[in-house]
Amino acid sequence: MxxxxxxxxxxxxxxxxxxxxxxxxxxxxxxxxxxxxxxxxxxxxxxxxxxxxxxxxxxxxxxxxxxxxxxxxxxxxxxxxxxxxxxxxxxxxxxxxxxxxxxxxxxxxxxxxxxxxxxxxxxxxxxxxxxxxxxxxxxxxxxxxxxxxxxxxxxxxxxxxxxxxxxxxxxxxxxxxxxxxxxxxxxxxxxxxxxxxxxxxxxxxxxxxxxxxxxxxxxxxxxxxxxxxxxxxxxxxxxxxxxxxxxxxxxxxxxxxxxxxxxxxxxxxxxxxxxxxxxxxxxxxxxxxxxxxxxxxxxxxxxxxxxxxxxxxxxxxxxxxxxxxxxxxxxxxxxxxxxxxxxxxxxxxxxxxxxxxxxxxxxxxxxxxxxxxxxxxxxxxxxxxxxxxADWPIPGTAGTEVFLQPGAGGAGGLKLVPVAQPRSESFQDSPTQSQNTMILNPDAVQPNRLAYLSAPLTAPLHISGTPEVRLRVAADQTDTNLGAILVDYGTAERVNHRASGEGIITLETQDCWGESSPTDDGCYRQTQKRVATSDVELVTKGIMDAQNRQSIRVAVPLVPGQAYNYSFPLLPEDYVFQPGHRIGVIIVGSYPQYSSQADQSRANLQVALKTSNVVLPIVGGTAAAHAAGL
Missing domain, CATH: 3.40.50.1820 (Alpha/Beta hydrolase fold, catalytic domain)
Known part of the structure; x- marks a missing residue:
């Protein structure tokens, strides 16, 4: 039974x-x-x-x-x-x-x-x-x-x-x-x-x-x-x-x-x-x-x-x-x-x-x-x-590798196949870089991040589950942090969860749910959704201490100059990227708005692109990714 x-x-x-x-x-x-x-x-x-x-x-x-x-x-x-x-x-x-x-x-x-x-x-x-x-x-x-x-x-x-x-x-x-x-x-x-x-x-x-x-x-x-x-x-x-x-x-x-x-x-x-x-x-x-x-x-x-x-x-x-x-x-x-x-x-x-x-x-x-x-x-x-x-992640979801592509004087790309030849791109960790600096102006070259953008999507792309970032990185210090952000670049009206109220506005009107006594009523102030039109939506994010690359139980210092494989999850999501929008992957070191203690090493980081990717839990898997133009 x-x-x-x-x-x-x-x-x-x-x-x-x-x-x-x-x-x-x-x-x-x-x-x-x-x-x-x-x-x-x-x-x-x-x-x-x-x-x-x-x-x-x-x-x-x-x-x-x-x-x-x-x-x-x-x-x-x-x-x-x-x-x-x-x-x-x-x-x-x-x-x-x-x-x-x-x-x-x-x-x-x-x-x-x-x-x-x-x-x-x-x-x-x-x-x-x-x-x-x-x-x-x-x-x-x-x-x-x-x-x-x-x-x-x-x-x-x-x-x-x-x-x-x-x-x-x-x-x-x-x-x-x-x-x-x-x-x-x-x-x-x-x-x-x-x-x-x-x-x-x-x-x-x-x-x-x-x-x-x-x-x-x-x-x-x-x-x-x-x-x-x-x-x-x-x-x-x-x-x-x-x-x-x-x-x-x-x-x-x-x-x-x-x-x-x-x-x-x-x-x-x-x-x-x-x-x-x-x-x-x-x-x-x-x-x-x-x-x-x-x-x-x-x-x-x-x-x-x-x-x-x-x-x-x-x-x-x-x-x-x-x-x-x-x-x-x-x-x-x-x-x-x-x-x-x-x-x-x-x-x-x-x-x-x-x-x-x-x-x-x-x-x-x-x-x-x-x-x-x-x-x-x-x-x-x-x-x-x-x-x-019927369930979550939505049935039919499959982890789909999306590879980082080198840029040419601007943002790199995102494709379903890796680069043909070994390539690497570098940036310097910044413990003071703001989240807005990380995700805005993705086409511009910045010293403290790497940005990778898909072509504009030709069909909706639905992710459901926990994305994973896989990077091969060499640092010139014995410690550093690594962070990644998945971004939707495209104009839309969205729930404004970052404003006061975390997505709701509390109204002056009330409605009642249940019975009352002289000292306790069942009436509560009503709410409505706080929405705003924006050009950018931070979809999900993740961070790790590079010394914990093998286990969160044991920290192992880095050998400067040696490349290691890193794998860490982003926060789970259920999100639909709309046609005409671009998917962005931002790679950073420290992430001050996610962590209370940014790494102070200011390491120089080199990312090997051929073996670096993000695994997206796409509803419909690779076929859906192809259909959306990835």
Whole structure:
């Protein structure tokens, strides 16, 4: 039996036989004896109250001691569930575990948790999940990650203590751990139906994935939104440090409650001492903060969302996780948008809420709504223009070598065959060269880059997947960086993801999603796409430390003057180059706008063209490339 078949069989076995009332259908004989969810038009209906929902704050002893004070950390979480659970209604849980509820807060409008009357219970719940899903027969849990909010201990930025925080609550929901209220009374989740889904954006998304890869029983599905999956890739790229020194410790400080920051300083000092900023290589420190290699442990399905132009949590986070999900047969769906670090609620709101509703109904209430029979992938091709595909990369994609050609007083070319005779071109690394200088005026000769342009395309050329750059380079220093940029030279209206808002404009108008109470409404400011017409689009990019050419775990100095083969990925993409546009490949050394620490060697670099190319994942492969005029 397939993994999805096993999961569905478990879900069906867990569903109480009297838990669903179908409008227009036969009502189970016992339905009058206990409350039931109501399903109409294939989705659960808002038949339960919101203002009268039960609200609790609970505390559970963890299995770890993040601040090393000799006491196990206590994880706090807030629960909202329909009042009908007092009368026998069994409901699943939607959980958002976060470090941000009392610091940066959540959502486009920065909503924080708030206890307005001082009774120890939340009056304001961030985001719309409570307003929308509690009336439809769900419980919602907002969990404070270790060292944040009402939890004790200290944050460790995606180390085991952070990663295991939500697992404690799932164990409690399934009777494997003990939780207490503020009075110290033991509280049991006798209202739970055995299934939990986790959701969250950014750090919250990483916590959802971190919990899923533990294989904890009772976690049925996760919805990670733009979350880091390999923390090494969040602050490094192929040996290059891409964020400032001690960034991991810095973020731990950001999410810590201000009054506890001094107390948690020793924890941050340990993090800073172990992060390896002095070399940028991959160590056990990063292995602890990796989720991709642990995907084989998963039993939860995944609805994954990412912005292709997210320059905060870059797109390689979704791609590596997605590839691992596919290899391990995990039930999955994927949304890819044109925006940056933006929640789908602010990108494609109505369709996202509908999809999320059906997803949770299917996986947590076992409503047979057919969502898993639909195409796996939704991709935003242009502003608010979406298309669906059977998988990603799009079926029929094939890696296609496109070779660098020598220039004649200007930019070189791009062709499907290498140069006939050995040729090389040289440039000097510049640690201060701007990204605009790198990619603009591609026909002009510049001392700190090499530029290669295709002829104007005669047909659309669609790439889907992870491009790879292969270079043979000699440097006159023992170290240097290498960078590459894939560029679309051609005028078009595009989502302006580099402006304020990362591709969206927040409007003054609101719409509402769910029920309200006197202290918490489900209304949020609407958005629209920020678009602009431009002549150039940076499609994707990549960088590596030349000393890490053999492995990101070990740096090996260069022998000056000796040529080496280098291979490194660009960030994954799904992009269509239009007819009349030109594809550009820019080769540089240091890339200051991609990395926080540019190499200072200012090496002179010589690129051998005959064996240097970029492998593009082209839909239709070589035949499509020929048809487009490459």
């Amino acid at each position: 397939s993994r999805i078949g096993r999961l569905l069989r478990v879900a069906a076995a867990l569903l109480p036989v009297v838990a669903v009332a179908v409008v227009g259908g036969a009502v189970p004989a016992l339905a009058a004896q206990a409350p039931a969810i109501v399903v109409s038009a294939g989705v659960t209906q808002p038949v339960f109250g919101y203002s009268d929902a039960i609200r609790e704050r609970l505390f559970i002893d963890s299995t770890f001691d993040s601040d090393r004070d000799g006491l196990r950390d206590i994880i706090a979480f807030d629960v909202m569930r329909p009042r009908a659970t007092l009368d026998g209604l069994k409901v699943p849980v939607i959980m958002d575990a976060s470090p941000y509820y009392s610091t940066l807060c959540r959502g486009n409008e920065g909503e924080c948790k708030a206890d307005l009357d001082g009774d120890g219970l939340l009056d304001r719940w961030p985001l719309f999940y409570d307003n929308y899903f509690v009336p439809r027969g769900y419980a919602v849990i907002l969990l404070d990650m270790v060292g944040t909010g009402n939890s004790t201990g200290c944050p460790t930025t995606n180390a085991n203590e952070d990663n295991l925080s939500a697992k404690q609550a799932i164990n409690w929901l399934n009777g494997r751990a003990t939780a207490r209220n503020a009075a110290g009374e033991v509280v049991r989740a006798d209202w739970h139906n055995g299934r939990t889904g986790m959701i969250g954006k950014s750090y919250d998304g990483s916590l959802a994935m971190a919990t899923a890869v533990t294989g904890v029983k009772g976690l049925t599905t996760v919805v990670p939104i733009s979350g880091p999956t390999e923390y090494y890739d969040y602050v490094r790229s192929n040996g290059v440090i891409t964020r400032g020194n001690s960034y991991v410790a810095y973020l731990a400080n950001v999410v810590t409650n201000p009054e506890r920051r001094a107390y948690c300083q020793p924890t941050r000092d340990r993090i800073a001492a172990e992060d390896g900023d002095e070399h940028g290589d991959y160590t056990a420190f990063w292995n602890e903060r990796s989720y991709v290699k642990k995907v084989p442990n998963m039993t939860a399905s995944v609805l994954l969302y990412h912005g292709l132009n997210d320059d905060n949590v870059r797109a390689d986070h979704f791609s590596k996780f997605w590839y691992a999900l596919a290899e391990n047969g995990v039930p999955r769906k994927l949304w890819l948008s044109q925006e940056g670090h933006v929640d789908p609620f602010d990108s494609r709101r109505a369709v996202w809420v509908e999809t999320l509703h059906r997803w949770f109904d299917y996986w947590l209430h076992a409503v047979p709504n057919g969502i898993m029979d639909e195409p796996k992938v939704d991709i935003e091709r242009a502003a608010d223009v979406w298309e669906t595909h």
